[in-house]
Amino acid sequence: MHSNLWIEERYKDFYGMRYKVENVLYSKKTEFQTVDVVETKGHGKMLLNDGLVMVTERDEIAYHDMIAHVPLFVHPNPKNVLVIGGGDGGTAREVLRHSSVEKCTMVEIDGAVCEACMEFIPQTAEVLKGHPKLDLIIGDGVKFVQEFQATNEKFDVIIIDSTDPIGPAAPLFGPEFYTNVNKCLADNGIVVSQGESPWFEAEIQKSMLGVLNDIFKNIFIYNFSNLTYPGGLWSFTFATKGDIHPINDFRKEAVAASGLEFSYYNEGLHQAAFYLPTFMKKNLEGL
Ligand code: SAM
Incomplete structure:
Protein backbone atom coordinates (compact mmCIF):
# COMPACT_ATOMS: atom_id res chain seq x y z
CA MET A 1 0.00 0.00 0.00
CA GLU A 57 -12.45 3.19 -14.87
CA ARG A 58 -14.31 6.35 -13.97
CA ASP A 59 -14.45 8.05 -17.37
CA GLU A 60 -13.32 5.56 -20.03
CA ILE A 61 -16.88 5.18 -21.24
CA ALA A 62 -16.95 8.70 -22.73
CA TYR A 63 -13.95 8.01 -24.93
CA HIS A 64 -15.00 4.51 -25.94
CA ASP A 65 -18.65 5.41 -26.62
CA MET A 66 -17.68 8.31 -28.84
CA ILE A 67 -14.89 6.60 -30.76
CA ALA A 68 -17.03 3.54 -31.53
CA HIS A 69 -20.73 4.44 -31.70
CA VAL A 70 -20.41 7.60 -33.78
CA PRO A 71 -19.02 5.82 -36.89
CA LEU A 72 -20.99 2.62 -36.28
CA PHE A 73 -24.33 4.47 -36.22
CA VAL A 74 -23.40 6.41 -39.38
CA HIS A 75 -22.14 3.54 -41.54
CA PRO A 76 -25.20 1.91 -43.19
CA ASN A 77 -24.25 -1.65 -42.23
CA PRO A 78 -20.95 -2.07 -40.40
CA LYS A 79 -19.87 -5.71 -40.49
CA ASN A 80 -16.09 -5.74 -40.62
CA VAL A 81 -14.29 -3.39 -38.23
CA LEU A 82 -10.57 -2.76 -37.62
CA VAL A 83 -9.24 -1.20 -34.42
CA ILE A 84 -5.61 -0.05 -34.36
CA GLY A 85 -4.14 0.43 -30.90
CA GLY A 86 -6.78 0.37 -28.17
CA GLY A 87 -4.86 -2.17 -26.06
CA ASP A 88 -7.07 -1.54 -23.02
CA GLY A 89 -9.93 -3.24 -24.90
CA GLY A 90 -12.59 -0.56 -24.39
CA THR A 91 -13.03 0.27 -28.06
CA ALA A 92 -13.29 -3.40 -29.12
CA ARG A 93 -15.80 -3.93 -26.28
CA GLU A 94 -18.09 -1.19 -27.64
CA VAL A 95 -17.67 -2.24 -31.30
CA LEU A 96 -18.67 -5.79 -30.43
CA ARG A 97 -21.96 -4.65 -28.88
CA HIS A 98 -23.26 -3.86 -32.38
CA SER A 99 -25.19 -6.85 -33.69
CA SER A 100 -24.32 -6.02 -37.33
CA VAL A 101 -20.61 -6.47 -36.59
CA GLU A 102 -19.45 -9.89 -37.76
CA LYS A 103 -15.75 -9.43 -37.12
CA CYS A 104 -13.56 -7.01 -35.18
CA THR A 105 -9.83 -7.16 -35.85
CA MET A 106 -7.70 -5.35 -33.30
CA VAL A 107 -4.00 -4.62 -33.85
CA GLU A 108 -2.13 -3.41 -30.75
CA ILE A 109 1.64 -3.05 -30.90
CA ASP A 110 2.33 -3.70 -27.21
CA GLY A 111 1.12 -7.01 -25.76
CA ALA A 112 1.95 -5.77 -22.25
CA VAL A 113 -0.86 -3.18 -22.44
CA CYS A 114 -3.40 -5.94 -23.15
CA GLU A 115 -1.92 -8.25 -20.49
CA ALA A 116 -1.91 -5.54 -17.82
CA CYS A 117 -5.49 -4.52 -18.60
CA MET A 118 -6.77 -8.10 -18.79
CA GLU A 119 -5.36 -8.73 -15.34
CA PHE A 120 -6.20 -5.42 -13.65
CA ILE A 121 -8.83 -3.53 -15.68
CA PRO A 122 -11.41 -6.14 -16.72
CA GLN A 123 -13.99 -3.34 -17.08
CA THR A 124 -12.37 -2.58 -20.45
CA ALA A 125 -10.28 -5.66 -21.16
CA GLU A 126 -12.54 -8.62 -20.34
CA VAL A 127 -13.41 -8.84 -24.05
CA LEU A 128 -9.73 -9.43 -24.92
CA LYS A 129 -9.76 -12.72 -23.00
CA GLY A 130 -11.81 -14.18 -25.81
CA HIS A 131 -14.77 -13.19 -27.95
CA PRO A 132 -15.93 -15.25 -30.94
CA LYS A 133 -15.93 -12.19 -33.24
CA LEU A 134 -12.62 -10.70 -32.06
CA ASP A 135 -9.29 -11.31 -33.77
CA LEU A 136 -6.62 -9.80 -31.50
CA ILE A 137 -3.27 -9.31 -33.23
CA ILE A 138 -0.19 -8.09 -31.37
CA GLY A 139 1.67 -6.14 -34.03
CA ASP A 140 2.31 -2.79 -35.65
CA GLY A 141 -0.79 -1.17 -37.11
CA VAL A 142 1.33 0.64 -39.70
CA LYS A 143 2.67 -2.66 -41.06
CA PHE A 144 -0.76 -4.27 -40.78
CA VAL A 145 -2.51 -1.77 -43.10
CA GLN A 146 0.44 -1.83 -45.50
CA GLU A 147 0.04 -5.59 -45.92
CA PHE A 148 -3.74 -5.70 -45.70
CA GLN A 149 -4.35 -3.17 -48.49
CA ALA A 150 -2.89 -5.68 -50.96
CA THR A 151 -5.59 -8.27 -50.09
CA ASN A 152 -9.18 -8.36 -51.36
CA GLU A 153 -10.79 -7.98 -47.93
CA LYS A 154 -12.11 -4.54 -46.91
CA PHE A 155 -13.15 -2.93 -43.64
CA ASP A 156 -16.36 -0.94 -43.21
CA VAL A 157 -15.06 1.06 -40.27
CA ILE A 158 -11.46 1.60 -39.12
CA ILE A 159 -10.82 3.08 -35.68
CA ILE A 160 -7.39 4.46 -34.80
CA ASP A 161 -7.29 4.34 -31.00
CA SER A 162 -3.71 5.43 -30.59
CA THR A 163 -1.41 7.19 -28.20
CA ASP A 164 -0.05 10.65 -29.01
CA PRO A 165 2.13 11.08 -32.12
CA ILE A 166 5.40 10.01 -30.52
CA GLY A 167 7.35 6.72 -30.76
CA PRO A 168 5.52 3.89 -32.54
CA ALA A 169 2.32 5.97 -32.82
CA ALA A 170 3.99 8.80 -34.82
CA PRO A 171 3.41 7.18 -38.25
CA LEU A 172 -0.27 6.69 -37.33
CA PHE A 173 -0.69 10.43 -37.93
CA GLY A 174 1.01 10.57 -41.35
CA PRO A 175 -0.01 10.44 -45.03
CA GLU A 176 1.50 7.07 -45.91
CA PHE A 177 -0.48 5.35 -43.18
CA TYR A 178 -3.77 7.01 -44.16
CA THR A 179 -3.21 6.21 -47.85
CA ASN A 180 -3.09 2.54 -46.85
CA VAL A 181 -6.06 2.95 -44.50
CA ASN A 182 -8.08 4.36 -47.40
CA LYS A 183 -7.16 1.35 -49.53
CA CYS A 184 -8.27 -0.99 -46.73
CA LEU A 185 -11.74 0.61 -46.60
CA ALA A 186 -14.83 -0.54 -48.50
CA ASP A 187 -16.64 2.06 -50.63
CA ASN A 188 -18.84 3.31 -47.77
CA GLY A 189 -15.94 3.13 -45.34
CA ILE A 190 -15.32 5.47 -42.40
CA VAL A 191 -12.13 6.05 -40.41
CA VAL A 192 -12.23 7.65 -36.98
CA SER A 193 -9.03 8.58 -35.15
CA GLN A 194 -7.95 9.86 -31.75
CA GLY A 195 -7.64 13.56 -32.61
CA GLU A 196 -5.85 15.21 -29.67
CA SER A 197 -6.66 18.34 -27.67
CA PRO A 198 -8.37 21.37 -29.26
CA TRP A 199 -6.96 23.58 -26.49
CA PHE A 200 -3.33 22.49 -26.64
CA GLU A 201 -2.71 20.69 -29.91
CA ALA A 202 -4.30 22.87 -32.55
CA GLU A 203 -1.30 22.39 -34.85
CA ILE A 204 -1.53 18.58 -34.68
CA GLN A 205 -5.26 18.79 -35.37
CA LYS A 206 -4.65 21.01 -38.36
CA SER A 207 -1.95 18.73 -39.69
CA MET A 208 -4.10 15.59 -39.20
CA LEU A 209 -7.06 17.17 -40.99
CA GLY A 210 -4.75 18.36 -43.77
CA VAL A 211 -3.47 14.80 -44.27
CA LEU A 212 -7.01 13.38 -44.24
CA ASN A 213 -8.26 16.10 -46.57
CA ASP A 214 -5.76 15.06 -49.25
CA ILE A 215 -6.85 11.42 -49.13
CA PHE A 216 -10.53 11.14 -48.15
CA LYS A 217 -13.75 12.45 -49.66
CA ASN A 218 -15.26 14.11 -46.57
CA ILE A 219 -13.46 15.09 -43.37
CA PHE A 220 -14.81 16.21 -40.00
CA ILE A 221 -13.68 16.60 -36.42
CA TYR A 222 -15.88 16.09 -33.36
CA ASN A 223 -15.47 16.68 -29.66
CA PHE A 224 -16.28 14.97 -26.41
CA SER A 225 -15.61 15.68 -22.79
CA ASN A 226 -12.93 13.66 -21.06
CA LEU A 227 -12.36 13.99 -17.34
CA THR A 228 -8.72 12.88 -17.32
CA TYR A 229 -7.23 14.28 -20.52
CA PRO A 230 -5.48 17.67 -20.39
CA GLY A 231 -8.00 20.44 -20.88
CA GLY A 232 -11.04 18.19 -20.58
CA LEU A 233 -12.19 18.70 -24.16
CA TRP A 234 -10.83 16.16 -26.66
CA SER A 235 -11.41 15.31 -30.33
CA PHE A 236 -11.80 12.52 -32.83
CA THR A 237 -11.37 12.98 -36.57
CA PHE A 238 -13.95 11.40 -38.89
CA ALA A 239 -13.13 10.78 -42.56
CA THR A 240 -15.09 8.96 -45.24
CA LYS A 241 -14.14 7.19 -48.42
CA GLY A 242 -17.50 7.85 -50.09
CA ASP A 243 -19.95 10.70 -49.77
CA ILE A 244 -21.13 10.03 -46.22
CA HIS A 245 -22.06 12.74 -43.74
CA PRO A 246 -21.91 12.11 -39.96
CA ILE A 247 -25.17 13.98 -39.24
CA ASN A 248 -27.18 13.69 -42.48
CA ASP A 249 -26.46 9.96 -42.73
CA PHE A 250 -26.71 9.31 -38.99
CA ARG A 251 -29.06 6.31 -38.47
CA LYS A 252 -30.82 7.94 -35.50
CA GLU A 253 -33.59 5.37 -35.35
CA ALA A 254 -30.99 2.61 -35.06
CA VAL A 255 -29.80 3.94 -31.71
CA ALA A 256 -33.03 3.12 -29.86
CA ALA A 257 -33.71 0.10 -32.05
CA SER A 258 -30.34 -1.40 -31.11
CA GLY A 259 -31.58 -1.86 -27.54
CA LEU A 260 -28.12 -0.81 -26.34
CA GLU A 261 -27.74 1.32 -23.24
CA PHE A 262 -25.06 3.98 -23.03
CA SER A 263 -23.70 6.02 -20.16
CA TYR A 264 -22.36 8.82 -22.34
CA TYR A 265 -23.48 8.47 -25.97
CA ASN A 266 -26.95 9.47 -27.13
CA GLU A 267 -28.63 10.73 -30.28
CA GLY A 268 -28.40 14.43 -29.39
CA LEU A 269 -24.75 14.23 -28.34
CA HIS A 270 -23.84 12.43 -31.56
CA GLN A 271 -24.98 15.44 -33.57
CA ALA A 272 -23.88 18.15 -31.14
CA ALA A 273 -20.36 16.75 -31.08
CA PHE A 274 -19.80 17.97 -34.65
CA TYR A 275 -20.70 21.59 -33.80
CA LEU A 276 -17.34 23.13 -32.98
CA PRO A 277 -16.38 25.98 -30.66
CA THR A 278 -15.55 29.13 -32.64
CA PHE A 279 -11.84 29.03 -31.79
CA MET A 280 -11.61 25.57 -33.35
CA LYS A 281 -13.49 26.65 -36.45
CA LYS A 282 -11.08 29.55 -36.85
CA ASN A 283 -8.07 27.32 -36.44
CA LEU A 284 -9.36 24.91 -39.04
CA GLU A 285 -10.46 27.54 -41.54
CA GLY A 286 -9.55 26.69 -45.09
CA LEU A 287 -9.68 22.91 -44.61
N1 SAM B 1 -7.44 6.29 -25.08
C1 SAM B 1 -6.05 6.45 -25.23
C2 SAM B 1 -5.51 7.84 -25.30
O1 SAM B 1 -5.82 8.61 -26.20
O2 SAM B 1 -4.79 8.18 -24.37
C3 SAM B 1 -5.45 5.52 -26.24
C4 SAM B 1 -5.49 4.20 -25.58
S1 SAM B 1 -4.74 2.85 -26.22
C5 SAM B 1 -4.02 2.25 -24.73
C6 SAM B 1 -3.44 3.39 -27.25
C7 SAM B 1 -2.56 2.24 -27.72
O3 SAM B 1 -2.01 2.49 -29.01
C8 SAM B 1 -1.37 1.94 -26.81
O4 SAM B 1 -1.60 0.78 -26.06
C9 SAM B 1 -0.19 1.78 -27.78
O5 SAM B 1 0.64 0.69 -27.46
C10 SAM B 1 -0.92 1.60 -29.11
N2 SAM B 1 -0.10 1.90 -30.29
C11 SAM B 1 0.78 2.92 -30.45
N3 SAM B 1 1.37 2.83 -31.65
C12 SAM B 1 0.83 1.76 -32.28
C13 SAM B 1 1.03 1.17 -33.56
N4 SAM B 1 1.92 1.66 -34.44
N5 SAM B 1 0.31 0.06 -33.87
C14 SAM B 1 -0.60 -0.45 -32.99
N6 SAM B 1 -0.82 0.07 -31.76
C15 SAM B 1 -0.12 1.15 -31.42
Whole structure:
Protein backbone atom coordinates (compact mmCIF):
# COMPACT_ATOMS: atom_id res chain seq x y z
CA MET A 1 0.00 0.00 0.00
CA HIS A 2 1.29 3.48 -0.90
CA SER A 3 -1.26 5.57 0.97
CA ASN A 4 0.59 8.88 0.54
CA LEU A 5 1.39 8.42 -3.09
CA TRP A 6 0.19 10.85 -5.72
CA ILE A 7 1.02 10.65 -9.38
CA GLU A 8 1.20 13.59 -11.69
CA GLU A 9 0.71 13.62 -15.43
CA ARG A 10 2.87 16.43 -16.80
CA TYR A 11 1.63 17.97 -19.99
CA LYS A 12 4.23 19.99 -21.84
CA ASP A 13 6.18 22.11 -19.35
CA PHE A 14 3.34 24.10 -17.85
CA TYR A 15 0.48 21.86 -16.81
CA GLY A 16 -0.02 18.87 -14.55
CA MET A 17 -2.85 16.72 -13.26
CA ARG A 18 -2.47 14.89 -9.95
CA TYR A 19 -4.21 11.77 -8.74
CA LYS A 20 -4.14 10.11 -5.34
CA VAL A 21 -2.88 6.54 -5.72
CA GLU A 22 -3.91 3.77 -3.35
CA ASN A 23 -1.85 1.01 -4.90
CA VAL A 24 0.51 0.30 -7.78
CA LEU A 25 -0.77 -2.81 -9.52
CA TYR A 26 1.50 -3.19 -12.55
CA SER A 27 4.62 -1.53 -13.82
CA LYS A 28 6.71 -2.60 -16.79
CA LYS A 29 9.13 -1.09 -19.27
CA THR A 30 8.49 -2.66 -22.64
CA GLU A 31 10.23 -2.30 -25.99
CA PHE A 32 7.75 0.48 -26.81
CA GLN A 33 6.88 2.38 -23.61
CA THR A 34 6.40 2.16 -19.88
CA VAL A 35 3.08 0.60 -18.90
CA ASP A 36 1.61 1.23 -15.45
CA VAL A 37 -1.70 0.32 -13.87
CA VAL A 38 -2.51 2.03 -10.58
CA GLU A 39 -5.51 1.99 -8.29
CA THR A 40 -6.49 5.61 -7.70
CA LYS A 41 -8.68 6.99 -4.96
CA GLY A 42 -11.02 9.00 -7.19
CA HIS A 43 -10.91 7.46 -10.65
CA GLY A 44 -10.71 3.71 -10.08
CA LYS A 45 -8.03 1.78 -11.88
CA MET A 46 -5.95 3.81 -14.29
CA LEU A 47 -3.69 2.80 -17.19
CA LEU A 48 -0.72 5.06 -17.98
CA ASN A 49 1.61 4.65 -20.96
CA ASP A 50 4.83 6.62 -20.58
CA GLY A 51 3.24 8.44 -17.63
CA LEU A 52 0.27 9.67 -19.68
CA VAL A 53 -3.24 8.68 -18.63
CA MET A 54 -4.80 6.36 -21.20
CA VAL A 55 -7.95 5.18 -19.44
CA THR A 56 -9.52 5.30 -16.03
CA GLU A 57 -12.45 3.19 -14.87
CA ARG A 58 -14.31 6.35 -13.97
CA ASP A 59 -14.45 8.05 -17.37
CA GLU A 60 -13.32 5.56 -20.03
CA ILE A 61 -16.88 5.18 -21.24
CA ALA A 62 -16.95 8.70 -22.73
CA TYR A 63 -13.95 8.01 -24.93
CA HIS A 64 -15.00 4.51 -25.94
CA ASP A 65 -18.65 5.41 -26.62
CA MET A 66 -17.68 8.31 -28.84
CA ILE A 67 -14.89 6.60 -30.76
CA ALA A 68 -17.03 3.54 -31.53
CA HIS A 69 -20.73 4.44 -31.70
CA VAL A 70 -20.41 7.60 -33.78
CA PRO A 71 -19.02 5.82 -36.89
CA LEU A 72 -20.99 2.62 -36.28
CA PHE A 73 -24.33 4.47 -36.22
CA VAL A 74 -23.40 6.41 -39.38
CA HIS A 75 -22.14 3.54 -41.54
CA PRO A 76 -25.20 1.91 -43.19
CA ASN A 77 -24.25 -1.65 -42.23
CA PRO A 78 -20.95 -2.07 -40.40
CA LYS A 79 -19.87 -5.71 -40.49
CA ASN A 80 -16.09 -5.74 -40.62
CA VAL A 81 -14.29 -3.39 -38.23
CA LEU A 82 -10.57 -2.76 -37.62
CA VAL A 83 -9.24 -1.20 -34.42
CA ILE A 84 -5.61 -0.05 -34.36
CA GLY A 85 -4.14 0.43 -30.90
CA GLY A 86 -6.78 0.37 -28.17
CA GLY A 87 -4.86 -2.17 -26.06
CA ASP A 88 -7.07 -1.54 -23.02
CA GLY A 89 -9.93 -3.24 -24.90
CA GLY A 90 -12.59 -0.56 -24.39
CA THR A 91 -13.03 0.27 -28.06
CA ALA A 92 -13.29 -3.40 -29.12
CA ARG A 93 -15.80 -3.93 -26.28
CA GLU A 94 -18.09 -1.19 -27.64
CA VAL A 95 -17.67 -2.24 -31.30
CA LEU A 96 -18.67 -5.79 -30.43
CA ARG A 97 -21.96 -4.65 -28.88
CA HIS A 98 -23.26 -3.86 -32.38
CA SER A 99 -25.19 -6.85 -33.69
CA SER A 100 -24.32 -6.02 -37.33
CA VAL A 101 -20.61 -6.47 -36.59
CA GLU A 102 -19.45 -9.89 -37.76
CA LYS A 103 -15.75 -9.43 -37.12
CA CYS A 104 -13.56 -7.01 -35.18
CA THR A 105 -9.83 -7.16 -35.85
CA MET A 106 -7.70 -5.35 -33.30
CA VAL A 107 -4.00 -4.62 -33.85
CA GLU A 108 -2.13 -3.41 -30.75
CA ILE A 109 1.64 -3.05 -30.90
CA ASP A 110 2.33 -3.70 -27.21
CA GLY A 111 1.12 -7.01 -25.76
CA ALA A 112 1.95 -5.77 -22.25
CA VAL A 113 -0.86 -3.18 -22.44
CA CYS A 114 -3.40 -5.94 -23.15
CA GLU A 115 -1.92 -8.25 -20.49
CA ALA A 116 -1.91 -5.54 -17.82
CA CYS A 117 -5.49 -4.52 -18.60
CA MET A 118 -6.77 -8.10 -18.79
CA GLU A 119 -5.36 -8.73 -15.34
CA PHE A 120 -6.20 -5.42 -13.65
CA ILE A 121 -8.83 -3.53 -15.68
CA PRO A 122 -11.41 -6.14 -16.72
CA GLN A 123 -13.99 -3.34 -17.08
CA THR A 124 -12.37 -2.58 -20.45
CA ALA A 125 -10.28 -5.66 -21.16
CA GLU A 126 -12.54 -8.62 -20.34
CA VAL A 127 -13.41 -8.84 -24.05
CA LEU A 128 -9.73 -9.43 -24.92
CA LYS A 129 -9.76 -12.72 -23.00
CA GLY A 130 -11.81 -14.18 -25.81
CA HIS A 131 -14.77 -13.19 -27.95
CA PRO A 132 -15.93 -15.25 -30.94
CA LYS A 133 -15.93 -12.19 -33.24
CA LEU A 134 -12.62 -10.70 -32.06
CA ASP A 135 -9.29 -11.31 -33.77
CA LEU A 136 -6.62 -9.80 -31.50
CA ILE A 137 -3.27 -9.31 -33.23
CA ILE A 138 -0.19 -8.09 -31.37
CA GLY A 139 1.67 -6.14 -34.03
CA ASP A 140 2.31 -2.79 -35.65
CA GLY A 141 -0.79 -1.17 -37.11
CA VAL A 142 1.33 0.64 -39.70
CA LYS A 143 2.67 -2.66 -41.06
CA PHE A 144 -0.76 -4.27 -40.78
CA VAL A 145 -2.51 -1.77 -43.10
CA GLN A 146 0.44 -1.83 -45.50
CA GLU A 147 0.04 -5.59 -45.92
CA PHE A 148 -3.74 -5.70 -45.70
CA GLN A 149 -4.35 -3.17 -48.49
CA ALA A 150 -2.89 -5.68 -50.96
CA THR A 151 -5.59 -8.27 -50.09
CA ASN A 152 -9.18 -8.36 -51.36
CA GLU A 153 -10.79 -7.98 -47.93
CA LYS A 154 -12.11 -4.54 -46.91
CA PHE A 155 -13.15 -2.93 -43.64
CA ASP A 156 -16.36 -0.94 -43.21
CA VAL A 157 -15.06 1.06 -40.27
CA ILE A 158 -11.46 1.60 -39.12
CA ILE A 159 -10.82 3.08 -35.68
CA ILE A 160 -7.39 4.46 -34.80
CA ASP A 161 -7.29 4.34 -31.00
CA SER A 162 -3.71 5.43 -30.59
CA THR A 163 -1.41 7.19 -28.20
CA ASP A 164 -0.05 10.65 -29.01
CA PRO A 165 2.13 11.08 -32.12
CA ILE A 166 5.40 10.01 -30.52
CA GLY A 167 7.35 6.72 -30.76
CA PRO A 168 5.52 3.89 -32.54
CA ALA A 169 2.32 5.97 -32.82
CA ALA A 170 3.99 8.80 -34.82
CA PRO A 171 3.41 7.18 -38.25
CA LEU A 172 -0.27 6.69 -37.33
CA PHE A 173 -0.69 10.43 -37.93
CA GLY A 174 1.01 10.57 -41.35
CA PRO A 175 -0.01 10.44 -45.03
CA GLU A 176 1.50 7.07 -45.91
CA PHE A 177 -0.48 5.35 -43.18
CA TYR A 178 -3.77 7.01 -44.16
CA THR A 179 -3.21 6.21 -47.85
CA ASN A 180 -3.09 2.54 -46.85
CA VAL A 181 -6.06 2.95 -44.50
CA ASN A 182 -8.08 4.36 -47.40
CA LYS A 183 -7.16 1.35 -49.53
CA CYS A 184 -8.27 -0.99 -46.73
CA LEU A 185 -11.74 0.61 -46.60
CA ALA A 186 -14.83 -0.54 -48.50
CA ASP A 187 -16.64 2.06 -50.63
CA ASN A 188 -18.84 3.31 -47.77
CA GLY A 189 -15.94 3.13 -45.34
CA ILE A 190 -15.32 5.47 -42.40
CA VAL A 191 -12.13 6.05 -40.41
CA VAL A 192 -12.23 7.65 -36.98
CA SER A 193 -9.03 8.58 -35.15
CA GLN A 194 -7.95 9.86 -31.75
CA GLY A 195 -7.64 13.56 -32.61
CA GLU A 196 -5.85 15.21 -29.67
CA SER A 197 -6.66 18.34 -27.67
CA PRO A 198 -8.37 21.37 -29.26
CA TRP A 199 -6.96 23.58 -26.49
CA PHE A 200 -3.33 22.49 -26.64
CA GLU A 201 -2.71 20.69 -29.91
CA ALA A 202 -4.30 22.87 -32.55
CA GLU A 203 -1.30 22.39 -34.85
CA ILE A 204 -1.53 18.58 -34.68
CA GLN A 205 -5.26 18.79 -35.37
CA LYS A 206 -4.65 21.01 -38.36
CA SER A 207 -1.95 18.73 -39.69
CA MET A 208 -4.10 15.59 -39.20
CA LEU A 209 -7.06 17.17 -40.99
CA GLY A 210 -4.75 18.36 -43.77
CA VAL A 211 -3.47 14.80 -44.27
CA LEU A 212 -7.01 13.38 -44.24
CA ASN A 213 -8.26 16.10 -46.57
CA ASP A 214 -5.76 15.06 -49.25
CA ILE A 215 -6.85 11.42 -49.13
CA PHE A 216 -10.53 11.14 -48.15
CA LYS A 217 -13.75 12.45 -49.66
CA ASN A 218 -15.26 14.11 -46.57
CA ILE A 219 -13.46 15.09 -43.37
CA PHE A 220 -14.81 16.21 -40.00
CA ILE A 221 -13.68 16.60 -36.42
CA TYR A 222 -15.88 16.09 -33.36
CA ASN A 223 -15.47 16.68 -29.66
CA PHE A 224 -16.28 14.97 -26.41
CA SER A 225 -15.61 15.68 -22.79
CA ASN A 226 -12.93 13.66 -21.06
CA LEU A 227 -12.36 13.99 -17.34
CA THR A 228 -8.72 12.88 -17.32
CA TYR A 229 -7.23 14.28 -20.52
CA PRO A 230 -5.48 17.67 -20.39
CA GLY A 231 -8.00 20.44 -20.88
CA GLY A 232 -11.04 18.19 -20.58
CA LEU A 233 -12.19 18.70 -24.16
CA TRP A 234 -10.83 16.16 -26.66
CA SER A 235 -11.41 15.31 -30.33
CA PHE A 236 -11.80 12.52 -32.83
CA THR A 237 -11.37 12.98 -36.57
CA PHE A 238 -13.95 11.40 -38.89
CA ALA A 239 -13.13 10.78 -42.56
CA THR A 240 -15.09 8.96 -45.24
CA LYS A 241 -14.14 7.19 -48.42
CA GLY A 242 -17.50 7.85 -50.09
CA ASP A 243 -19.95 10.70 -49.77
CA ILE A 244 -21.13 10.03 -46.22
CA HIS A 245 -22.06 12.74 -43.74
CA PRO A 246 -21.91 12.11 -39.96
CA ILE A 247 -25.17 13.98 -39.24
CA ASN A 248 -27.18 13.69 -42.48
CA ASP A 249 -26.46 9.96 -42.73
CA PHE A 250 -26.71 9.31 -38.99
CA ARG A 251 -29.06 6.31 -38.47
CA LYS A 252 -30.82 7.94 -35.50
CA GLU A 253 -33.59 5.37 -35.35
CA ALA A 254 -30.99 2.61 -35.06
CA VAL A 255 -29.80 3.94 -31.71
CA ALA A 256 -33.03 3.12 -29.86
CA ALA A 257 -33.71 0.10 -32.05
CA SER A 258 -30.34 -1.40 -31.11
CA GLY A 259 -31.58 -1.86 -27.54
CA LEU A 260 -28.12 -0.81 -26.34
CA GLU A 261 -27.74 1.32 -23.24
CA PHE A 262 -25.06 3.98 -23.03
CA SER A 263 -23.70 6.02 -20.16
CA TYR A 264 -22.36 8.82 -22.34
CA TYR A 265 -23.48 8.47 -25.97
CA ASN A 266 -26.95 9.47 -27.13
CA GLU A 267 -28.63 10.73 -30.28
CA GLY A 268 -28.40 14.43 -29.39
CA LEU A 269 -24.75 14.23 -28.34
CA HIS A 270 -23.84 12.43 -31.56
CA GLN A 271 -24.98 15.44 -33.57
CA ALA A 272 -23.88 18.15 -31.14
CA ALA A 273 -20.36 16.75 -31.08
CA PHE A 274 -19.80 17.97 -34.65
CA TYR A 275 -20.70 21.59 -33.80
CA LEU A 276 -17.34 23.13 -32.98
CA PRO A 277 -16.38 25.98 -30.66
CA THR A 278 -15.55 29.13 -32.64
CA PHE A 279 -11.84 29.03 -31.79
CA MET A 280 -11.61 25.57 -33.35
CA LYS A 281 -13.49 26.65 -36.45
CA LYS A 282 -11.08 29.55 -36.85
CA ASN A 283 -8.07 27.32 -36.44
CA LEU A 284 -9.36 24.91 -39.04
CA GLU A 285 -10.46 27.54 -41.54
CA GLY A 286 -9.55 26.69 -45.09
CA LEU A 287 -9.68 22.91 -44.61
N1 SAM B 1 -7.44 6.29 -25.08
C1 SAM B 1 -6.05 6.45 -25.23
C2 SAM B 1 -5.51 7.84 -25.30
O1 SAM B 1 -5.82 8.61 -26.20
O2 SAM B 1 -4.79 8.18 -24.37
C3 SAM B 1 -5.45 5.52 -26.24
C4 SAM B 1 -5.49 4.20 -25.58
S1 SAM B 1 -4.74 2.85 -26.22
C5 SAM B 1 -4.02 2.25 -24.73
C6 SAM B 1 -3.44 3.39 -27.25
C7 SAM B 1 -2.56 2.24 -27.72
O3 SAM B 1 -2.01 2.49 -29.01
C8 SAM B 1 -1.37 1.94 -26.81
O4 SAM B 1 -1.60 0.78 -26.06
C9 SAM B 1 -0.19 1.78 -27.78
O5 SAM B 1 0.64 0.69 -27.46
C10 SAM B 1 -0.92 1.60 -29.11
N2 SAM B 1 -0.10 1.90 -30.29
C11 SAM B 1 0.78 2.92 -30.45
N3 SAM B 1 1.37 2.83 -31.65
C12 SAM B 1 0.83 1.76 -32.28
C13 SAM B 1 1.03 1.17 -33.56
N4 SAM B 1 1.92 1.66 -34.44
N5 SAM B 1 0.31 0.06 -33.87
C14 SAM B 1 -0.60 -0.45 -32.99
N6 SAM B 1 -0.82 0.07 -31.76
C15 SAM B 1 -0.12 1.15 -31.42
